[in-house]
Each structure stands twice: as C-alpha cells, then as structure tokens.
Amino acid sequence: MKRENGSHRLASILDSEKWSGVSIPILSIVLSLVTASVMLLILGKNPLVAFLSFLQGSGFVPKGSYGGGSGMLTDFFTFLNVLAPMLLASLGFIVAFRAGLFNIGISGQMMAAGFLATALIGYSGLDAWLAKPLVILIGMIAGGLLGAFVGFLKYRFNIHEVVSTIMLNYIISYLTGFFINTKFADSLTRSMKICSPASRLTWMNLQIGGVKCNVPLGIVLAIAAAFAVKFLFDKTVFGFELRAVGRNPVCAKYTGIKVGRRIVVSLMLSGMLAGLAGVTYYCGYYNTIVPKSLCSMGYDAIAVALLGNSSPIGCIFASILITIFQNGSNYMSSTLGVAKEIASLITGILLLFSACGGYFRYLAHRRLETALDREAAAQKAAQAPAAETSAAQPPEASDGRTSSEKEEQ
Amino acid sequence: MEDYIVEMRHITKRFPGIVANDDVSIQVKRGEVYALLGENGAGKSTLMSMLFGMYQPDMGEILIQGKPVRFRSSNDATAHSIGMVHQHFKLVDNYTVAENIVLGVEPMKKLLGFLPCVDLGKANREIAELSKTYGLEVNPTDKIEDIPVSVRQRVEILKMLYRKAEILIFDEPTAVLTPQEIEFLLKIIDGLRKSGKTIILITHKIEEIKKIADRCAILYRGRLVRVLDVKSTTAQEMANLMVGREVDFNPHKSPANYRDTVLEVEHLSIRNANKFEVVRDVSFRIRGGEIFAIAGVAGNGQVELADAVAGMVKTAGGTIRLCGQDITALPIRERTEAGISYIPEDRQGTGVFLDFNLGDNLALRKYYREPFAKKGILQFNQFETYANDLIARYDIRCGQGRKTSLRSMSGGNQQKAIIAREIEEHAKLVIFVQPTRGLDIGAIENIHRQILTERDQGTAILLVSLELDEIMELADTIGVIYNGQLLKIADASALTSHDVGKYMMGVKEA
Numbered sequence: 001m002k003r004e005n006g007s008h009r010l011a012s013i014l015d016s017e018k019w020s021g022v023s024i025p026i027l028s029i030v031l032s033l034v035t036a037s038v039m040l041l042i043l044g045k046n047p048l049v050a051f052l053s054f055l056q057g058s059g060f061v062p063k064g065s066y067g068g069g070s071g072m073l074t075d076f077f078t079f080l081n082v083l084a085p086m087l088l089a090s091l092g093f094i095v096a097f098r099a100g101l102f103n104i105g106i107s108g109q110m111m112a113a114g115f116l117a118t119a120l121i122g123y124s125g126l127d128a129w130l131a132k133p134l135v136i137l138i139g140m141i142a143g144g145l146l147g148a149f150v151g152f153l154k155y156r157f158n159i160h161e162v163v164s165t166i167m168l169n170y171i172i173s174y175l176t177g178f179f180i181n182t183k184f185a186d187s188l189t190r191s192m193k194i195c196s197p198a199s200r201l202t203w204m205n206l207q208i209g210g211v212k213c214n215v216p217l218g219i220v221l222a223i224a225a226a227f228a229v230k231f232l233f234d235k236t237v238f239g240f241e242l243r244a245v246g247r248n249p250v251c252a253k254y255t256g257i258k259v260g261r262r263i264v265v266s267l268m269l270s271g272m273l274a275g276l277a278g279v280t281y282y283c284g285y286y287n288t289i290v291p292k293s294l295c296s297m298g299y300d301a302i303a304v305a306l307l308g309n310s311s312p313i314g315c316i317f318a319s320i321l322i323t324i325f326q327n328g329s330n331y332m333s334s335t336l337g338v339a340k341e342i343a344s345l346i347t348g349i350l351l352l353f354s355a356c357g358g359y360f361r362y363l364a365h366r367r368l369e370t371a372l373d374r375e376a377a378a379q380k381a382a383q384a385p386a387a388e389t390s391a392a393q394p395p396e397a398s399d400g401r402t403s404s405e406k407e408e409q
Numbered sequence: 410m411e412d413y414i415v416e417m418r419h420i421t422k423r424f425p426g427i428v429a430n431d432d433v434s435i436q437v438k439r440g441e442v443y444a445l446l447g448e449n450g451a452g453k454s455t456l457m458s459m460l461f462g463m464y465q466p467d468m469g470e471i472l473i474q475g476k477p478v479r480f481r482s483s484n485d486a487t488a489h490s491i492g493m494v495h496q497h498f499k500l501v502d503n504y505t506v507a508e509n510i511v512l513g514v515e516p517m518k519k520l521l522g523f524l525p526c527v528d529l530g531k532a533n534r535e536i537a538e539l540s541k542t543y544g545l546e547v548n549p550t551d552k553i554e555d556i557p558v559s560v561r562q563r564v565e566i567l568k569m570l571y572r573k574a575e576i577l578i579f580d581e582p583t584a585v586l587t588p589q590e591i592e593f594l595l596k597i598i599d600g601l602r603k604s605g606k607t608i609i610l611i612t613h614k615i616e617e618i619k620k621i622a623d624r625c626a627i628l629y630r631g632r633l634v635r636v637l638d639v640k641s642t643t644a645q646e647m648a649n650l651m652v653g654r655e656v657d658f659n660p661h662k663s664p665a666n667y668r669d670t671v672l673e674v675e676h677l678s679i680r681n682a683n684k685f686e687v688v689r690d691v692s693f694r695i696r697g698g699e700i701f702a703i704a705g706v707a708g709n710g711q712v713e714l715a716d717a718v719a720g721m722v723k724t725a726g727g728t729i730r731l732c733g734q735d736i737t738a739l740p741i742r743e744r745t746e747a748g749i750s751y752i753p754e755d756r757q758g759t760g761v762f763l764d765f766n767l768g769d770n771l772a773l774r775k776y777y778r779e780p781f782a783k784k785g786i787l788q789f790n791q792f793e794t795y796a797n798d799l800i801a802r803y804d805i806r807c808g809q810g811r812k813t814s815l816r817s818m819s820g821g822n823q824q825k826a827i828i829a830r831e832i833e834e835h836a837k838l839v840i841f842v843q844p845t846r847g848l849d850i851g852a853i854e855n856i857h858r859q860i861l862t863e864r865d866q867g868t869a870i871l872l873v874s875l876e877l878d879e880i881m882e883l884a885d886t887i888g889v890i891y892n893g894q895l896l897k898i899a900d901a902s903a904l905t906s907h908d909v910g911k912y913m914m915g916v917k918e919a
Contacts, residue, residue: 237782240769247764254721254751254759255773256742369423373468376421 008371014364024360025309028353029321035353036346045336054343057331058324071211081202082327084218085110085281087319089301091222091229092143092273094310096161098233099266100246101154105165106274107298108172109146113139113275114282114289115176115192119184122195122283131199132217135279143275144268146172151264161267169294177291185291192289201284218280223316225273230312242266274298300326303347307354322347413475414439414607415460415576420469422455424817427808429455430466431631437576442598442608444618444639446651447628448849450806450819453611454496456628457578460609461493462486473576492569493578496847498561500553507532507549510568539570544600559590566597577601578609583617584847595621613651613849615644629653652851662861665885668697669732671837671869672718677727679713679893686725687713689893695838695869695886700860702872702884702901704909710893711873712754715842718871719751720744732837745774748837752827752844754873760827761815768796768811771830803829821852828859839863842873857883877913881906891915 013023037047055061059076066072089106096103103109117135124131146168153159180192197204203215233239244252245262253259281297282289304322308314329343415437422430430452437443445453459466462480470477473489480486483493500509511532518528533549540547545563553561562582569577579598583591598608598621610622618625618639625642627634627650634650649655672695679688688710695701703711716722718729720741729737731747739747753759761770772792775781781791796811805825807813815823824844831839841860845853860883864870874880880887884901889912897904897912 235786237777237785237787240776240787244762244765247762248758250755250759251762251773253741254719254753256740256745258740369467372423373421377468 007367011364011367011371014361015368020361021309021311021314024357025307025314025318025354027360028307028357029350032346032349032353035349036342039345040338040342043338045338050332050336050338050342053332053335054324054328056335057328060324063331066211069212071209073209074211074213077208077213077215079323079327080219081214081216081285083319083323084216084222085277085285086297086301086304086323086326087222087315088218088225088273088277088280089297090304090308090315090319091225091312092270092277093301093305094308094312094315095229095232095242095273096147096266096270097305097310098246099242099262100249101151101161101263101267101270103147103150103165103267103270103274104162104302105146105150105168105298106270106277106301107294107296108165108169109143109271109274110278110281110298111176111289111294112146112172113142113278115179116142117199117279117283118192118195118289119179121199123193124199125196126198128198131196132201135195135199135201135283136221136276139275139279139283140272141275143278144272147271147274148264148268150271151267154267155260155263173292173294176289180289180291186288189288191291194287195283199283200287201280202287214285216280216284218276218284221276221280225276226312226316229273233312277301300347303351307350309354309357322350412439413437414473415609416472416475417456417460418470418472420456420459420466420471422452422459422464422466424455427817428631430459432469433628433631433633434469435626435633435636437607437609438624439607440602440605441623442602442610442621444610444612444622444625445628446613446615446618446625446647448613448651448851449821449847450630451628451651452631453628454580457493457580457609457611460486461491461578487572487574490573490575491578492572492574492576494562494565494569494580494582496581496584498565500561500564502554503552505550505552506547506556506564506567507536509553509564510536510549510571514572536567536571539567543567543570543597543604545597559586559593562586562594563597566601574606576607576609578611580611581613581847582610583612583614591617615647615651615850618647619644627651648850651849662883663865666698666865666867667885668867670694671697671732672871673728673730674718675728675730677714677717677729678725679710679717679722680725681713687893688717690727691890691893691895692727693888693895693898695871697837697867697869698864700864700870700872700883700885701888702874702880702886703888703890703895704874704877704880704913705890706913707875709890711890712842714890715751715754715840715871715873718838719749719753719840721751721753745834745836748834750774750831750834750836750839752824752831752839752841754842754846756820756824756827761823763814763816765815766811767800767805767807767813767815767818767826768792770815770826771796771799771811774830774834799826799829799833805829821848824848824852824856828856832859832863836868838869838871840871840873843875844872845874845876845879853879877906877909880909889913 013019014027033051040047040050052061056063057075058079059072059074062072089110092106093103117138120138121131121134126134150161150164150168153164154161184192186193201217205212206215233243241252241257241262244255244257245259249259281295300322304315304318307322308318325343325346329340332338333340413436418434420430420433421428433452433456445456447453455464458464460471462483462485472478478489501512504512507529511527515527516531516535517525518531520526536547536549545567547560547563547567553564582594586594595617598610602608612618622639624636625639625647626636627647629651637647674694675692677688677691678686681687691714693701703714705711713722717724720739724737728735731749734747736744736747757763769792772781772795776787781788793811799805800807800811803825806822807818828844844856844860848856860870860872872880872883881901886898887901887904887909888895888898889909890896891913892915896915
C-alpha cells in the first residue's frame with residue numbers, strides 16, 4: 001500500500017505541468033547513473049568511487065593530494081574553461097533548433113571563428129583591452145556569417161541545412177588545416193602557433209586563494225548568453241516568430257512572418273553563438289588549433305541541448321553535468337584504471353534516457369488515470385458497504401490529483 | 410437472445426483535460442448498418458478507435474461475437490475481422506492500388522524456385538476479382554497519387570475486404586466526396602450490407618443516416634444519449650439530440666444592402682509550381698455587404714484564387730485592388746493590415762499552430778502590434794485578457810482555457826478560434842475557404858450566422874465552398890469556376906442549384 005502511494009506521488013510529480021520540466025530530466029539522469037553503475041560494477045569497480053572521482057576531477061570535491069601550486073580551485077576553473085564553450089555551443093544549437101533548423105555545423109563554425117581570431121588578432125601584439133573584445137567580435141562575425149550563409153542556401157536554393165553544414169565542416173576543416181600547415185604551424189607541435197596572452201580569453205595562472213587558476217572570460221559570456229536566449233524566446237516578438245517558423249512554416253507565412261528571413265537570422269544567431277564558443281575554446285581554454293581535427297564539442301553540444309530539453313536554462317545544468325563527466329574523466333581514469341571513454345559512454349546513456357522523456361511522462365500520466373478510474377470504481381462499490389482498504393485509498397488519490405490539477409492551471 | 414456481433418460495455422476513455430467517452434455501451438447486430446451520430450468531439454471516433462485497437466479503453470470491456478477481447482493494436486482487431494476506413498486515408502502514394510491493398514499480407518511466390526518475392530500478378534488478379542464482386546471499380550495497377558479521392562476510398566474499402574473483414578468501420582466517409590460520389594458510396598455500403606457484412610458508420614450528416622442506416626446511436630459530449638431506430642425517427646429529432654438543443658435549419662437572411670466596391674480583381678492569372686496556369690484571366694468585384702461565393706468542383710483553381718487575394722501565392726498576371734489600392738505585390742502582413750482576413754482551407758496546417766496554446770493562436774494577427782507588444786517585447790497580460798474575452802464571446806470550448814494546446818481541441822473548436830481571430834480584425838474583406846468542412850450541424854449553423862452578420866455589417870465576403878447547398882444558402886452573387894476560369898457570374902437569385910451544377914461541370918450555356 002505504501003509503495004503504491006509513493007509511486008502515485010512520483011507519477012503526479014512527473015506529470016505535473018509545473019514540475020515535469022525538471023523532474024523528467026532528473027529521472028533520466030538517475031536512470032543513466034544507475035545504468036552506468038551497473039556497467040562499472042561489471043568492470044569490477046566501485047561506481048560510487050568512480051562518480052566521486054568525476055567530481056574530484058572537476059573541482060567539486062577535494063582530491064586526496066594536489067601537485068605544487070594547484071588545488072581544488074584550479075580544477076574547478078579548468079572545469080569552467082570547458083563548460084563555457086560547451087554551454088555556448090549548445091545555446092547555438094537551440095537557437096536554430098527552436099526555429100526548426102538542425103545546425104550540425106557548430107564544430108566547423110567554432111573552428112573557423114577560432115582560426116580567424118587567432119590569425120588576425122592572436123599574433124598582432126595589441127593590448128589586452130583591445131585584443132580580447134576584438135577576438136570575441138571576430139569570432140561572432142565569422143560564425144554568424146557562416147550561419148547566415150547556410151540559412152541563405154536554404155532560403156534561396158532550398159538546400160537542407162544538415163547537408164550544407166556537414167559539407168562546410170569538411171571545407172572549413174581542410175581549408176584551415178591548409179593555412180595552418182603552410183603559414184601558422186608551430187615548428188615543434190605542428191599545430192597552430194599559440195596566441196598572445198593579451199588576446200587569449202583565459203587569464204592564465206592567476207593566484208587565487210593561494211593556488212594557480214586559469215580564469216575563463218567565456219563563462220561570464222556563456223551564462224549571460226543563456227539568459228539572453230531565454231529572454232529572446234520567452235518574451236520577444238522576434239523569439240515568438242522564430243518558434244512559429246520552427247513549429248509550422250506554412251502557418252508562419254500565413255500569419256505574415258517573413259519565413260525565409262527568419263531562417264537566415266536564426267542560423268546567423270546560431271552561428272554567432274557557435275563562433276563565440278569557438279573563440280572561448282580555441283583562444284581561451286585550448287589556445288591552439290590542431291589542423292584538420294574538428295572538436296567533438298560541436299556534437300556534444302547537441303546532446304547537451306536535448307538533455308536540457310532545448311531550454312537555455314536547462315542547457316546550463318545539462319552542460320554542467322556533461323562537462324563533469326567529460327572533464328573529470330582523466331582523473332577518474334587515473335584513479336580507477338578504467339578507460340576514460342566510459343565518460344562518453346555515460347554521455348550516450350544520458351542522451352538515450354533523456355530522449356525517452358516523453359515516454360516517461362506518458363507512463364506517469366497513465367498511472368494517474370488508472371488511479372482515477374480505480375477511485376471511480378471504488379466510489380461505485382462504496383454504495384455497498386466498502387472494505388476498509390478501498391475506503392482509505394480514494395482520499396489519498398484525489399489529493400494527489402487535485403494538487404496536480406492546480407498546478408496545471 | 411439476439412445475435413450481437415459487437416458489444417462495447419461501459420467504455421470510459423480519458424484524454425488530458427477531457428473525458429472522450431463516459432460509460433458508453435453499444436450493441437451492434439450482425440448484418441446491420443449502425444450509425445454513430447454526434448457533433449465533433451462527441452467521442453465517436455475515439456469509441457471506434459478503441460474497437461479497432463488503436464487505443465485501449467480505461468474502463469469497460471469489448472465483446473466480439475460474444476467473446477470478450479482485449480486489443481493491443483489494430484493488428485489484433487484485424488485478426489478479429491474488424492476493418493476501418495479512416496477519415497484521413499492511410500495509403501502509400503507512390504505504390505499501386507494492388508500494392509497498397511496487399512501491403513502486410515502479400516501473396517508470395519518463389520522466384521526461380523527459391524527466391525521469395527511478392528506475387529503481384531496474383532494480387533492484381535485477386536483484387537480485380539474482389540472489386541468486381543462488390544462493385545468497387547478500381548484499376549489494380551494505378552498509382553495512388555494518380556487517382557481521385559473517391560477511388561482512394563474504394564481502395565481503403567478493398568483493403569478491409571481483402572483482409573476478410575466482417576465488421577467494417579467507416580469514419581466520416583463522405584466528408585471528402587462530391588454529391589454524386591456520396592450517392593455511389595451509399596450504394597456500395599448497401600451492397601456490403603446485403604452481402605452480410607456489419608457496418609458501423611461514424612458521421613454527423615443526418616441525411617446519410619436516414620438513407621442508409623438501420624439504427625443510430627447518438628453521442629453528446631462523450632455520453633451515449635439514445636439509440637434510435639432510424640425509420641421511426643425524424644431528422645429534426647436526431648439533430649436536436651445530437652446538438653443538445655433545438656436546431657434552426659434556415660438561417661434568416663436579410664436582403665442585401667450593397668455599399669462601395671471593396672475588392673476588385675482584374676485579369677488575374679496564377680501559375681502553380683509546375684508552371685501550369687491554374688487560374689486564367691479571372692475578373693470580378695465584391696462590394697461591401699455582399700457575399701460573393703465561388704462554386705466549383707474541387708481542384709478548379711478556387712483555392713489558389715483565394716490564396717492569391719490573401720497573398721499566399723504569387724500572381725502571374727492581372728491586378729488585385731482593395732478599396733482602390735493596388736495590393737497585387739503587397740506581402741501578406743501588409744494585406745492583413747490593409748483589411749483582409751483569411752480563413753484558410755487547411756485549418757490545422759495553415760490556420761493555426763497546433764503546438765501553441767489557444768491564447769497565442771488567438772493573437773496571431775496582433776502579437777507584434779501595440780498593445781500586444783511594446784518595443785519588441787510581448788505583453789502576456791494583454792494576450793490573456795484578449796484570449797479570455799474571445800473564448801467567452803465566441804464560445805470556444807477548451808479544456809484548460811487559453812493555455813489549452815490547439816492539438817487537443819476538436820476541429821470545430823479550432824475553427825471557432827480561427828474565425829474569432831479573423832473576424833476580430835474587423836477587416837474590409839473576409840475570405841472564407843471551406844469554412845464548414847468536416848463540421849457538425851451546430852457548428853455550421855453558427856458559422857453561417859457569423860458570415861451573415863459580417864455581411865450585414867458591411868463587410869465584403871469572398872466565400873469558396875465545395876458544398877453547393879452552402880453556396881445557395883449564403884451567396885448574394887455566385888461565380889462558377891471551371892478549369893481556372895470564371896464561367897458565369899450572376900446574382901444568386903437568378904440561378905438555381907441545377908444551373909450552378911451545370912456550370913460546375915463546364916457547360917457554357919445552361
């Protein structure tokens with residue numbers, strides 16, 4: 001009986017209008033952690049130790065020992081360095097996705113932005129107060145132009161954005177690779193020469209609390225961008241039109257929205273955010289570009305966006321979660337001796353479960369409906385003297401239902 | 410004891426916010442035509458979807474030939490000799506008739522003695538034979554995309570018969586057909602009954618029930634109102650039960666009071682995507698307070714014509730003027746602002762955002778203007794008061810008020826929302842394309858009254874309809890379109906429906 005009430009309460013939380021946006025992703029996360037634990041157990045490792053080491057690697061929990069000059073804060077700032085581009089890239093994805101467009105070219109847009117910013121500003125010797133804004137500006141312009149170009153191809157020639165962005169990814173990867181190899185290669189590493197500290201978007205080796213930290217400028221931009229995107233979609237006429245185009249282009253046209261222009265602009269915004277992600281990645285966290293290798297972050301960002309239910313604020317949490325796994329995997333691997341690819345595996349499982357979110361909600365809904373029916377049946381039966389158990393059941397059930405109904409209104 | 414082939418007992422089915430079926434019990438006799446009558450959203454389709462295994466009832470049981478059954482999918486239902494023709498056909502467009510019919514139960518043969526492949530020759534022969542037996546004329550080798558709607562429907566019927574269905578469910582089968590095709594379909598249904606099949610007919614058209622059905626169950630808002638013997642009941646009685654109140658079949662149309670010319674269309678031509686001229690050199694004008702109705706068989710260019718006036722398609726020649734202003738090249742939004750409202754044919758695909766809530770959909774013509782938006786920021790309190798006002802005044806029924814998702818609303822209420830939104834623009838010209846398609850009497854009556862009210866207030870009305878009755882009832886002036894040309898424009902009083910019917914078939918002189 002107790003179990004029954006518990007599951008009923010769970011169902012009403014999962015199905016309520018107000019909470020399902022949070023409770024469903026949490027359920028997905030819990031389920032993926034359980035699945036990951038089973039896998040770790042099969043490998044003969046303690047999953048709790050593994051999860052703890054992910055957190056330790058990302059600077060949320062202190063490690064056993066630290067090297068000279070570094071500490072928990074060092075790890076945490078490194079984590080923020082990875083988080084910033086991840087969040088920006090996922091925001092870039094949802095800006096297009098909400099308008100019904102699938103920008104799979106984020107990796108390429110990031111690379112182009114990083115390359116141009118490094119090549120134009122990274123070696124220029126400008127002062128920091130000028131160089132950093134210029135790097136950001138060039139990143140956004142480069143990404144934005146690429147995005148707008150994809151939108152134009154779609155609007156003018158009806159070329160599907162998935163096709164054109166994948167093609168552009170290759171073009172950008174090889175084109176930048178060519179220039180890096182012929183002009184900008186570091187003679188030792190064969191990657192692109194690093195950009196000057198003045199233009200780099202991460203302040204290296206700052207002393208904070210007695211330890212050295214690499215402080216990323218990008219994280220401020222990323223959080224600000226998340227709220228800006230939220231505001232854009234929830235409150236503005238422009239965001240309303242983007243959502244309209246995404247949901248039903250025919251009706252959008254009928255409403256008088258200029259569908260083609262909205263497609264171009266949304267891909268441009270998407271590209272701008274990707275470009276911003278690119279400069280925080282290549283001119284901040286990473287500080288070099290390995291020729292002809294697109295970063296996987298552009299694709300991970302899609303997973304983040306889906307896990308975050310295509311909501312900007314959801315993306316903040318989703319990117320934190322995924323970055324913990326990705327960034328903490330090195331430390332986890334060294335302490336546990338499990339291949340660090342397990343992090344990608346967990347990301348994959350997370351994505352799988354978060355894709356089932358709609359189904360979970362449906363199950364919860366069914367659970368509530370059957371409870372309602374049983375209650376109705378119990379009331380009919382109650383006309384005859386009712387058994388104690390069934391009499392105790394209905395008020396509980398109706399309570400749960402009315403509270404969820406209130407939330408719906 | 411009577412021989413009931415289908416029994417549904419105490420069926421209850423809920424969807425978010427509504428009870429689609431509330432303790433409904435029906436019993437269908439072997440070999441009868443059993444009609445389910447009710448308004449849109451009364452729960453007819455839901456009930457039959459459960460019989461066909463597409464949903465499971467929340468409560469209650471289903472008995473087939475006296476045995477309780479639980480269908481987990483429509484395959485289970487098919488295994489119990491139940492077949493269903495859906496309102497929207499489920500056919501593969503680029504497959505042939507025969508391929509569609511055998512899909513899933515293909516006759517097989519062995520190529521070269523061992524390679525299994527579909528025996529299309531056998532399928533074609535079997536289907537030709539089947540179509541002869543039941544008088545359902547089809548050519549098994551035609552592709553679906555090349556055949557008209559009425560033939561596609563026959564394919565759907567053959568699909569059921571090929572699977573040896575004994576219980577045939579028809580969901581609004583006449584909604585998409587012309588009067589002659591309806592006649593023919595009713596004959597087919599009668600033939601099926603004579604050959605021993607049991608037929609369940611979902612409809613809201615009472616005349617069809619009078620013509621064909623033996624018994625009729627009336628549903629009203631999810632509950633079973635009554636089961637009637639059709640022969641001993643009048644149409645008026647059925648209508649009243651179905652709508653839940655007295656129905657007035659004759660709207661009171663006051664004499665026309667024409668004002669200045671509002672819309673002037675001159676030498677308008679339109680080409681479709683294949684550069685084919687679908688509208689040729691069409692000229693007409695509509696005055697304020699006039700209902701100009703375009704009659705015609707489907708696909709003769711009437712929808713394109715309406716689209717062109719609203720700005721949804723480009724013109725290939727000619728001019729469109731609204732109150733003297735040339736609007737031929739204006740974008741859609743400017744036309745709306747100049748005074749054109751448009752109720753489109755495809756209400757779900759064009760008229761609304763199914764995924765948006767009712768409040769947002771009601772504000773689609775205003776959201777970007779003051780006071781709905783200030784400096785590009787949406788003012789949601791304005792959305793709310795406006796939506797609540799329209800919901801109350803236009804009696805839009807919705808489970809959760811303005812937050813109701815359009816998808817969960819019935820077709821009739823979706824249309825109410827569209828009409829409310831468009832009429833509230835107080836435009837100079839309102840275009841109605843098939844405003845009552847697929848709606849029930851109550852809703853039709855309501856919409857006709859709204860159209861007439863608009864006209865009496867001096868609005869110019871362009872009405873495109875495939876229902877001749879509707880045109881004869883509402884129009885002040887009738888234009889008959891055939892093959893993209895307006896063959897005849899005349900005062901409605903000067904034409905009988907017989908005349909209009911002739912022009913519709915392309916006969917020049919009546």
